[in-house]
Amino acid sequence: MAKFKDLTGQVFGKLTVIGISKKVQSGKRERYYWRCRCDCGNIKDVRTDCLTSGYVTSCGCIKKEQDKINLTKFHRHKLSNTKLWHTYYGMLHRCYNKDDTHYGNYGERGIVVCDDWKHSFDNFARWAINNGYKQGLQIDRINNDGNYEPSNCRWSTPKDNCRNRGSNVLVEYNGKFVTIVELSEILNRPYKEIYQKYRKYGIKRKDL
Ligand SMILES: [Zn+2]
Incomplete structure (x- = not known):
């Protein structure tokens, strides 16, 4: 009994002790449980040593929050391979x-x-x-x-994308700027060929 210390009013993490909850006899030892109010509003009874050692610092909501964060991390991790x-x-x-x-x-x-x-x-x-x-x-x-x-x-699709880009890029041909799509029509050459030349040789161009 000499060791009994009233924790009422003390704060442990998110928990504020509002009073003694119960005394439990365990062999020769008496263990005290304290009624605590968590910052989140929940009430939880916690044993003295769990409070003073810092083992318990919330009604459990901190753990829940942490689990949520871990879950999100895992989720991100999973998606990071995609x-x-x-x-x-x-x-x-x-x-x-x-x-x-x-x-x-x-x-x-x-x-x-x-x-x-x-x-x-x-x-x-x-x-x-x-x-x-x-x-x-x-x-x-x-x-x-x-x-x-x-x-x-x-x-x-990559092909569409290429074509879209081609229709948005002007290249100089005979002093005039035309799109790659138009140039392929003027030259009667496959679009792909013109586009590749444009990429490879960097035909003078002007972005729209
Ligand atoms: Zn809580």
Whole structure:
């Protein structure tokens, strides 16, 4: 009995002791349980040593929160192996990483990722799945000068995407600027060939 110490009013983590709850005889020892109010509003009875040792610091809600965080981490981890995750990071790098080889066509031209996506892969993934994303598809900006945002993006096959880009890029031909699609028609050469030449030799071009 000499060791008894009233913990009423003391705070342990999120728990505030509001009074003694019960005394339990365990062999020769007496153990006290304290009625505590958690910051979240729950009431919980906790044994003295669990409180004073710092073993218990909430009604259990801290653990629940931690579990939620762990679950989200696991979720992210799981998704980090997917193509969609790489699409997401590729997009961010093109727009914000000066060392990215494509930065010149994106970040440097002022193309940004909307806040909703920029700060949350989950938001991006939700939009993707609700808007026809399938493995093998690429994200495609409808307006080549527009940003990565829901109203300006869709999922296309790599071929479509290439063609879209081609129809948005002007190349100089006989003193005039024409799209790659138009040039392939003028020259009566396959679109793919012209596009590849444009990529390979860097035909003088002017982005729309
Ligand atoms: Zn709580």
